[in-house]
Amino acid sequence: MLDDLDIKILEILQDKGRTKRSEIAEAIEMTAPTVSERLNKLEDKGVITGYYTKLDKKRFGYDITTFIMVHMESSKHYKTLYGKVEKHPNILECHSILGEGSHLLKVIAKNTDELEKVLAEIQSWPDVNSTRSFFVLSTLKETTKINIK
Template sequence: MFDDIDLKILEIVQKQGRTRRNELADRVGLSLPAASERLRKLEEAGIITGYYAKLNPRALGKDITAFILVTVDSSKHYSSFVDHVQDTEDILECHAITGEGTHLLKIRTENTSSLEKLLAKIQSWMGVVKTTTSVVLSSTKETTVMKIHPHKQH
């Protein structure tokens, strides 16, 4: 179970992953060793899984963002599908879903030509029977920050 200090630490590092430990300690009202220990425990428990820099994809030549709805015909192909996904750099996220399709992919790639090549690659994978692609025109919200409610913890 988390207490208010743990929740405050999680709130801070979600929004500012590069916060120095001494600043974190000051902001949550703990000594540096105590704050560091709390942070270590949150990491070891798998609550904090990493610290990331948010990059501007367009500045790096990735002008196309798209979501690809994929239908894999049988669960016997899921494992190889996931292996292919893991090995494909332009695929940022892969989610097994209910409803239409079996998986939803988020991709970032250079241009429509590279998107077309990526789609051909995905469509060639064993078990893939259908893809539906939606190209993102603009994004009004894209975040990894989650609101944490104290009473909703497991």
């Protein structure tokens, strides 16, 4: 169970992941060693699953973001799909979904040629019946911050 201090620490880190432990300690009126201990416990419990740097995709030439809905015949090849998705550098996210399709992939590409190659590759995977692509024109909100109160 998380207490109020854990929540405050997590809120600070969600807003600014590079906040120094000493700054967190000052903000919540605790000592830096106490903050370090709490962070270690939150990591050990799996509450904090990683620390990331958010990059501007366009600065690296990735001008296209697409969501690809994948339709698979059965769940027989899901593990194969997960393995391929995990290794593919253009696939940022993979979600198992209900309704139309079985999985939703978030894919980035530098241009339409690269996207076409990625799409052809996905369509060649075992048990993939069809795909449906949704091009992103602009992104209004993209965050990893969640409400934890």
